[in-house]
Amino acid sequence: MSDAAAEVWDGRSVLFKSFWGWAPEMWGALGWSGEGRRDTICKTLSDPFILVCNVTLSAPIAEKDEQGRIVGFYLISHQKGDRDDFTHPTYHNLEPSKWRFALRAVRAFTYVPEYRLETREFDATLLQRAQAVGTHGVVITDAKQLALLRETPWVEVPVYQPRGGSMAAGPSPAPTGWVRAGPENQGGYLVPPVTQGLARHLYILRLDGPIDDFLGKPAEGRLIIKIGLAASPESRRLQFQGALPRGAFRWKTHRTTLATNPTPRWTFSAAEAGEYAMKRYLAAGAEHLDGEFYLASDEQIDEAWRLGVAAACAIGGEPV
Numbered sequence: 001m002s003d004a005a006a007e008v009w010d011g012r013s014v015l016f017k018s019f020w021g022w023a024p025e026m027w028g029a030l031g032w033s034g035e036g037r038r039d040t041i042c043k044t045l046s047d048p049f050i051l052v053c054n055v056t057l058s059a060p061i062a063e064k065d066e067q068g069r070i071v072g073f074y075l076i077s078h079q080k081g082d083r084d085d086f087t088h089p090t091y092h093n094l095e096p097s098k099w100r101f102a103l104r105a106v107r108a109f110t111y112v113p114e115y116r117l118e119t120r121e122f123d124a125t126l127l128q129r130a131q132a133v134g135t136h137g138v139v140i141t142d143a144k145q146l147a148l149l150r151e152t153p154w155v156e157v158p159v160y161q162p163r164g165g166s167m168a169a170g171p172s173p174a175p176t177g178w179v180r181a182g183p184e185n186q187g188g189y190l191v192p193p194v195t196q197g198l199a200r201h202l203y204i205l206r207l208d209g210p211i212d213d214f215l216g217k218p219a220e221g222r223l224i225i226k227i228g229l230a231a232s233p234e235s236r237r238l239q240f241q242g243a244l245p246r247g248a249f250r251w252k253t254h255r256t257t258l259a260t261n262p263t264p265r266w267t268f269s270a271a272e273a274g275e276y277a278m279k280r281y282l283a284a285g286a287e288h289l290d291g292e293f294y295l296a297s298d299e300q301i302d303e304a305w306r307l308g309v310a311a312a313c314a315i316g317g318e319p320v
Contacts, residue, residue: 004191004192004193005150005151005192005194008050008075008107008109008192009050009146009150011046012046012048012049012050012075013044013045013046013049013050013139014049014050014052014139014140014141014146014149015041015045015049015050015051015052015076015137015138015139015140016052016054016126016133016137016138016139016140017030017051017052017053017054017133017134017136017137017138018053018054018055018056018130018133018134019053019054019055019056019059019071020055020056020059020060021055021059021063021066022053022055022066022071022072022110024072024074024105024108024110024157024158024159024160025088025108025157025158025159025160026087026088026090026091026160027086027087027088027091027160028074028086028087028104028105028108028159028160028161028162029081029083029085029086029087029099029102029103029104029105029160030051030074030076030102030103030105031083031098031099031100031101031102031103032099032101032102032136033097033098033099033100033101034101035101037101037136038080038101038102038103041103042078042080042103045139047077047078048075048076048077048078048106048107049075049076050073050074050075050076051073051074051075051076051105051137052070052073052140052149053070053071053072053073053074054068054069054070054071054119054126054133055067055068055069055071056068056130056134057127065113066116068118068119068120069116069117069118069119070111070116070117070118070119070122070149070152071110071111071116072108072109072110072111072154072157073108073109073111073149073154074105074106074107074108074109074159075105075106075107075108076103076104076105076106077103077104077105077106078103079103079104079106080101080102080103080104081102081103081104082100082101082102083099083100083101083102085102085104085162086102086104086105086160086162087160088160104162105159105160106159107156107159108156108157108158108159109154109155109156109157110154110155110157111152111153111154112152112153112154112155112195112198112231112232112234112235113232113234113235113238114232114233114234114258115152115153116152117148117149117152122145122148123145126138151194152194153192153194153195153198153231154192154195155191155195156191195231198231198232199231199263199264199265199266199267200229200230200231200266200267200268200270200271200272201229201230201231201233201256201257201258201264201266201271202227202228202229202255202256202257202271202274202275202278202305202308202309202312203227203228203229203230203233203236203237203253203254203255203256203257203258204225204226204227204253204254204255204256204278204301204304204305205225205226205227205228205233205236205237205240205251205252205253205254206223206224206225206226206251206252206254207223207224207225207226207249207250207251207252208249208250208251208252209247209248209249209250210248210249211223211224214249215295219295221297221298222286222287222295222296222297223254223295223296223297223298223301224289224293224294224295225254225293225294225295225296225301226240226251226291226292226293226294227275227278227279227282227292227294227304227308228275228292229268229271229272229274229275233253233256233258234253237251237252237253254301255301255305257309257312264312264313264316264317264318265316266312266315266316266317267315267316269315269316270312270313270315270316270317271312271316273311273312273314273315274308274309274310274311274312275308276311277304277307277308277310277311277312278304278305278307278308279292281300281303281304281307282294282296282300282304285300286300286304
């Protein structure tokens with residue numbers, strides 16, 4: 001097992017609990033409605049302990065593709081406080097009478113979206129014990145389950161810190177669990193080898209919404225797209241969506257080789273060749289909107305994708 005995984009997992013107690021959503025950069029706490037359960041946790045679990053987060057199927061504020069899945073985990077310290085001490089002011093009015101007796105999260109890790117476990121497949125009995133899991137949490141001790149949680153691809157992400165606090169890992173404010181377009185990612189938050197070793201994939205995102213308004217001119221049936229490569233195209237989509245204010249525009253996955261069958265196992269270099277092939281074609285025929293963004297017709301997108309996959313296969317081999 002990798003040193004990176006050992007740094008996080010070795011010697012830690014593991015508590016499984018249900019949440020309404022996953023936003024560690026805004027919510028850095030684990031809270032209860034009474035002081036007794038918090039005190040029991042501090043007496044019985046390690047400091048810090050791992051909190052594995054499942055998003056409930058009926059979560060009112062969660063994304064649909066997060067519901068019923070294990071989305072990430074925290075390292076929770078024994079530092080006590082009111083939940084609002086450890087959460088962004090945006091959430092201070094959310095169910096204000098609940099979860100007041102809190103412990104502070106010092107680090108956070110997200111499971112790579114495409115590899116997140118379905119809770120019912122991880123342990124169907126957890127859903128049968130949904131009320132207990134949501135209210136108190138369940139300590140995980142089964143060796144196979146712990147190994148699965150540890151070995152499912154994950155990356156470190158920012159966790160909310162109280163005023164005057166500091167991030168627990170690295171100076172970069174951006175998560176680094178995927179390969180950014182251009183040079184291969186080399187630093188930032190903790191990324192274990194199980195995640196670093198994931199295959200790279202080509203993707204095309206499209207911007208949905210009133211595109212004419214976005215452009216300030218008629219799109220004439222063309223689409224605004226963003227092309228690139230990543231170990232997790234969905235992480236890239238979420239990153240770009242997170243940069244937009246809530247409104248009529250949404251980034252959607254238009255194409256990704258991760259969704260093909262069979263799925264390719266390309267290295268960074270092979271996927272990079274495919275990305276460059278798409279760029280060369282689109283730069284010559286579509287309208288460049290700066291960076292890796294283009295205004296392109298369906299036909300141009302289809303041809304760019306064909307060329308990109310072919311170029312990647314020429315170096316990395318056909319999917320097997």
